[in-house]
Amino acid sequence: MSARDSLKKASTNVSYNVFLQLMFRVLTFLLxxxxxxxxxxxxxxxxxxxxxxLYSTLVFLSRDAFRKAGPSAPTGTGPNWRQVINMLWLPLPLGVMWASLLVFVWLWLLEVPDPQAVPHYGPAVGIFALAAVQELLVEPLRVLAQIHMFVRLKVVAESLAMIAKCILTAILVVSAPEWGLYIFSAAQFVYTGFLVLCYLVYFMWFLGSADTEKRFPVHTVGDLLPCRHNGEPLIDRTMARLTWSFFKQSFLKQILTEGERYLMTFLNVLSFGDQGVYDVVNNLGSMVARFVFLPIEDSFYVFFAKVLERERDVKKQKQEDVAVAAEVLERLLKLVLVIGLIIPVFGYAYSHLVLDVYGGSLLSSGQGPALLRCYSCYVLLLAVNGVTECFVFATMSREEVERYNMVMLGLSGSFLVLSYVLTQWAGAVGFILANCLNLGLRILHSLVYIHRYFQGSRWKPLRGLRPSPALLLVLGAAAVVTATSEGLFCCDGGWMFRMVHVAVGAGCFLGVLVTVLLTEPKMVQFVRTQLLSRHPKKHT
Known part of the structure; x- marks a missing residue:
């Protein structure tokens, strides 16, 4: 598959994933x-x-390394595919092992909630772990679908699963609130069950149809099961070593990604009630990151991994592929930077209003608005880090992955220490400050790697991190105007004043949008042709 064909599929994947993430976030928001x-x-x-x-830790540690190594697999038929499929079954026994260990920790080593306030904690732990193991049953199918970019399958499967989860939760919360944690446990189990069912039904239909691609590595349902091929080893040793490197990296990345939750869980730095408020604010703040940045990162990781070869210098690769990859990286950096700059500008002035409308005084009082304002600044770092690490992880050699594991180890330790210290000083805001510091260091490492990767070539993709002066000026003016509007009209003067505040923000946002259209034409063209179009055009 050529670089341009990979770009088309990656772009289509982003479009579908953006839709999927939008639906997820809207449903979760309403739920x-x-x-x-x-x-x-x-x-x-x-x-x-x-x-x-518990659920995310179990699933992440069991499968993330295999998902990272999967896109580097061969794209044709042959005995190597048998070894790849065999290896993709390993997340299941790993999941059972992690489930046994984590359930013991969650039940016996952690503080148990008051059964009067939060009933049925013990069974809920077991059901959540079982749901995670159930999801791992179709991991070989999910990775094959990812490699061959069956984007509609992912959209349909996860959409149906999420809708079923939301409907069941809403019904049980209203009709049987005394069930407590059983409600959310059953909903999670139904979610993973729908995922398994959708993938199994699709692949049974796909492999039994006459439309099965000739280059697809399996042709019958039996080919999906692990077995030895012509006396060869069960798994490919090179890919196993790469997976092991990613596994060690995944363990450290999980600490960085969920570090604040580990601290809340194991050190009890916040009460369960404060944890609930923090999580709701965190979900609101991360909505754009999950809706826009995560689909871009997931889809273009596959694109960069297919177009650029690991272990080879950029000058020794096909220069047309390198040119496409460099230009795509530059456009992506400019896109996420612009979005990331817009969010804190408007997030500062509208955090209090959003929380008050969403959850009432439960969220808008106390640290809620300050948390959301800090998180809007954190999103800017998330945006840049997602794209830079996407490229870095897709092009690193195995030795570079091993060295980066040591960097991640240092970042993980410093993050935990910073989080604990800053939380004692600033409460829940300390978690966000610690995350910002660590993301800044990760971005710095990625920028150095990208600069060295393209050093000596004619491509300079890091120019995408230079916003136009006109855009910066308009964003600064919008920040001043909206902050002044909040002080004058929000949020104790009634709905009429709130609507005036919203109207001021809408006018400022329109001005920013027009400025983007006028000052960033190449980025706008990239978005229009590659991300918004159902049939992306050739990138030039």
Whole structure:
């Protein structure tokens, strides 16, 4: 597959993933707003922090390394594919092992919530772990779908699963609130069950149809099961070593990604109620990151991994492919930088209003607005880090991955220490400040790597991190105007004053949007042709 064909598929993947993330965030947004009125903030804290951390840790440690190594697999048929498929079954026994260990920790080593305030904690832990193992049953199918970019399958499967989860949660919260954590456990189990069912049904239909691609590595359902091929080793040793490197990296990345939840869970730096408020604010603040940045990172990681070869200098690769990859990286950096700059400008002036409308005084009082304002600044770093690390992880050699693991180890240790110290000083805001410092260091490492990767060539993709002076000027003016509007009209003067504040923000946002269209034509063209179009054009 050529670089331009890979770009087309990656761009289409982003479009579908953006739609998927939008639907997820809207449904989760509405579900959280609904459940906040029926369950206590302590229950929200236990579900969204303690139990979700169990689930995400189990799934992440079991499968992330295999997903990172999967796109580097061969794209044709042959015995190597048999070894790849065999290796893709390893997340299942790993998941069972991690489930046994983590359930023991969650039940016996951590503080158990008050059963009167949060009932049925023990069974909920077991059901969440079982749901995670159930999801790992179709990991070989998910990685094959990712490699061959079956984007519609992912959209349909996860959409149906999320809709089923939301409907079941809403029904049980209203009809049987006394079930407590059983409600959320059952909903999570139904979610993973729908995922498994959708992938199994699709692949059974796909492999049994006459439209199966000739270059698809398997042709029958039986080919999806692990087995030895012609006496060869069960798994490819080179890919196994790469996976092991990614596994060590995944362990450290999980600490950085979920570090604040680990501290809340293991050191009890916040009460369950405060954890619930922090998690709701965190979900609101990360909406754009999950909706826009994560789909871009996931899809273009596959693009860069297919177009650029690991272990080879940039000058020794196909120069047309390198040119496409460099230009795409530059456009992506400019895109996420512009979005990342817009969010804190408007996030500062509208955090209090958003929280008050969403959850009432439960969220808008106390540290809630300060948390969301800090998070809007954190999103800027998330935006840049996502794209830079996407490129770095897709092009690193195995030796470079091993060296970066040591960097991640240092970052993980410093993050935990910083989080604990800053939390004692600034409360929940300390978590966001610690995340900002660590992301800044990760971005610096990635920028140095990208600069060295293209050093000596004619491509300078890091120019994408230079916004136009006109845009910076308009953003600064918008920040001053909206902050002044908040002081004059929000949020104690009634709905009429709030609407005036919203109108001021809409006018400022329109001015920023027009400025972007006029000052960043290449970025706008890239978005229009590659991300918004269902049939991306050749990138020139």
């Amino acid at each position: 959280n707003a609904f459940t906040l009125r029926y369950v206590s903030k302590e229950t929200i804290g236990v579900v969204n922090v303690r139990l979700t951390l």
